[in-house]
Amino acid sequence: MYEFTAPFQSPSGSPIRELFKYLSEPGMISFAGGYPASDLFDVEGLDAAEARAFQASNQCLQYGPTDGLPELKKELLALMARRGVTCALDQLLVTTGSQQGLDLLLRIMVAPGDVVMTEQPAYPATLQAMKLQQARIVTVPVDENGLDVDALATLLASGTVARPKLIYTVPTFANPTGATLTRERRIALLNLAVKYRFLIVEDDPYGDLRFAGDTVPSILALTNEVEDSRDWVVHFASLSKIVAPGLRVGWTIADAEITRRCVIAKQTVDLCSAPWTQATAAQYLADGALERHLPRITRMYKRKSDALCNSLHEQLGHAIQFHQPEGGMFVWARVEGVDASGLLKRAIANRVIFVPGKAFFADKVDTSELRLSFAAPGVEDIVEGVKRLKRAYDEARAGTVSSVQS
Structure with a gap:
């Protein structure tokens, strides 16, 4: 009907x-x-942060800028700096969870029939979003060390598939495998992105949840070691797994031209992420509560x-x-x-x-x-x-x- x-x-x-x-x-x-x-x-830390945020009640209860509250963006830039990443304000977009960041990116980058790649097994919501965008999904296997970059290199060199628009990976404590991509593979992946000109979509909600082993820098942080690679990385992060999913606070870091288009796409989705929870998150981060x-x-x-x-x-x-x-x-x-x-x-x-x-x-x-x-x-x-x-x-x-x- x-x-x-x-x-x-x-x-x-x-x-x-x-x-x-x-x-x-x-x-x-x-x-x-x-x-x-x-x-x-x-709970206590968030309650105190919300109380401080609500002292500016008009801001909490009013619409906010589509790209995010300035005070939250300031704290997120500081958080990313502690993770080894420096970026400009116009490269950062606050999203309603990192899943929205993926949805916005697919909207602006992927047309029906375009080739996108993903590690397999992969997060189901990612596969769902790619299918709804009518992309052609090509999978790359993983092992205990994450994405098999050698297999990816072989596939790209074979010419059997069109050049992908992007490849999606959760390189640190992956969902679902729990695997972490080695530093060597991250560097190799960056070199492939530069050579074949595709975006690496780095989803990093779990990176702060390390309880054993040595820290591995994010793919975005490692762009300092691979010439011309920074433009080919889109980085998603979130407070959902490390603070609370109910805040619905995520963020995207990408080239300013990508970010600007994602901002426009977001305007048609929700106008802005909730200023109330953004302000609470900003106060929570500014207080140092996350690190404690x-x-x-x-x-x-x-x-x-x-x-x-x-x-x-x-x-x-x-x-x-x-x-x-x-x-x-x-x-x-x-x-x-x-x-x-x-x-x-x-x-x-x-x-x-x-x-x-x-x-x-x-x-x-x-x-x-x-x-x-x-x-x-x-x-x-x-x-x-x-x-x-x-x-x-x-x-x-x-x-x-x-x-x-x-």
Whole structure:
């Protein structure tokens, strides 16, 4: 009856958010959503920051500039400087979460049929946004060290696909794999971008959540080491994972010509991100509260990551393979002898949920893989959740054996 546009004639929603309906079930333990731990929110610090921000109530309650409140942009520039990045005001755009930054970039850069590349497995909302933009998605594999840059170089040199407009990567504690792209691969990726003239879209929401190993500079920070590479990096960041997702504060750093067009695109989307939460975020950052609070988050995430990884080894042994992350929120695993979607059905019956790996693939799906997030549940729930996962796995294996024997 209705004449929907082509991308919305038969759209599919987020496969992760489809699982949220199970969260209300009594006793359910969730390894599914990439939610930060709500009990680690700096409630007192944010309450104080909001009180200070609301002293300028007219600003909080009024429309703001599309590119972001000046006081927040000032604090974000200082934050990025501490991360080794210097940029100009006209290169920075405040967004309503970093996901909006991706949406705006795709709007201004990608026409239907244009080639875009992404690491695989990849964040499902990224794949969803690319599909709705009617882009042609080409995937590049990852391993325990992140994006396989050698495979990318081979693909680009082969000439089998058109020059991509961009490649998307979460190089530090990736969603979903938890992997971190090595410094050497980051430099190699920058050289490829300069050679083939495509944008590197660096999504960096987890970089501050390191609890082991050595810090690796962002791709944007490393542009100082590769001539002419700065113009080919678009960097997304956010306060969602390190402060609170309810603030909906993210930002984009890009060449001024890209940023200017994203600002115009944003004007048609929401006019401006909420000045109230922007002002609160500015006060929070200016007070130094983030630097004081981050160690508490990373200490607890290390405990949770260790609890999950140790429990998986104890309960499932050689039946599960994974690499222990050095930060972030996720463990990416492969289970032996069962389909992860079938395992999920049995897991739900045992009151534990996770995300089957197929949600993170644009093609070449591996049905034995799954993502587990350790951030939100408590340590005791993590241990109990893995026990329930083991029961579900045993049931799935028994069912597989039974069906084979019959």
